[in-house]
Amino acid sequence: MSALSSVTAATLAKDLRLEWRSKDAINSMLFFSLLVVVIFSFSFNPTAEESRQIAGGLVWVAFLFAAVVALNQTWARELRNQVLDAYRVSPAPAVALFLAKAIGNFIFVSVLEALMMPLFVVFYSLRALGPAWQLIPAAALGTWALVVNGTFFAAISIRTRSREIMLPLLLFPISVPALLGMVEATSSILTGEYSAKFWIVLLAVYDVVFTTACLILFETVLNAE
Amino acid sequence: MKYLYAAYAATWLIHIGYLSSLVARYRRLQREIEEARKK
């Protein structure tokens, strides 16, 4: 077990260091996220009352698109330098590589969300009528759902033609329950009309099931030849 | 009730469409086999 966590930690640290040094991905992602928020604001221009009803959906669709752009380049560096082949022959557990990538993506997308959210609050004059603290577990669980499946499907899509389009084609259908959960949790917290509890529990169960599936099957995908 | 007949017709149209695509694919494969044999 310690081999797993040390390899994971090392890989994660390496990725974060590389990202911090180059900052190319994060700069483009930041600007992309800002653009998404602005375009959504032009396209959907609701009143304060309406905005609370639809903000949940808007916010998460925006995050989804930003996340896909981030996820698409998850394995790009590894591919360029034949790291995946090296991983296949090394005794390091494949799961460690996956976890490192997934956690890295989670941190990355969470940072994006934290930066985009205030913009949404400002543009749509959002104010939570329900328990606002519940947004944190909802967002965390929802983001993990997107990221864990996204990292996994990114590994699958690099083996296909049209790899950039393959990732959303695989991710969106499977993410439907999670998306519904995130949107409904956010909407119920903003409008205060319903309890978000069911959706948060649903997201948690979804996360457990799909994280397990990803962990079990990643090695198979890594070794697919 | 024309909707009833439309639904039943649509069902069979979809099934016939799929079966036709199978036939077309099969014919294309047969053609490829023929060409390969000629070579």
Place this chain on the structure above:
Amino acid sequence: MKRAFPIFALITAGLLSFALYQALVVAPTEQTMGDVQRIFYYHVPSAWTAFILFFTNLVASIVYLVRRNLKADAVAVVSAEVGLVFLTVNLVTGPIWARPVWGIWWTWDWRLTSTLGVWVIYVSYLMLRRFSASTQTPVLASVMGIFGAACVPFVYFSIWYFRTQHPSPVIGRGGELDPRMAHVLLINWLAFSCFAFLVCWSRYRLERVRREVEETQALEALLETRSVR
């Protein structure tokens, strides 16, 4: 074996005709919706058949991953494709039923919406099969088959709960089922299951031929490059 197919096809044709007669003539007319309700006898069996086929896909995917048996992979692609055809029938007959009953084509009714969610999952499965390199397709597709099947219960459950919070018009039967109607429903299900089996059988034969041709072409390409050197 060669004889079995046409014989079975004839039996199926007979069953389907009998089932159609049962649905259109024998089954009692529903009180509130009238004759339009008879769409039910085609709409529901299509969904049941599709889900049996998707379950077959799940089993075949798991068998492939465990045993690496290519026949299992062939069964997987066949069951996914044919299952999708039947699910498409369900998705098309649903709105045709909704229109006269509710006046609108799509009501975001929970069953139909969940079906759409599942439909989209298996379309993406087939797209993955098409876009991946053929040596890797079985492994990648089996993995996605498992993910897809795991997602189905979540799709249904989440959309069901969403609909209990935000109710909308429901397509399909509201409550009790008249036993005579249940009888006709089962007959149609039997007939469509036999038909599904026939279609799968045909598709499987096509798949066998396709794979042989592909292998031969790959072998030829290999030999050509060798001889050029």
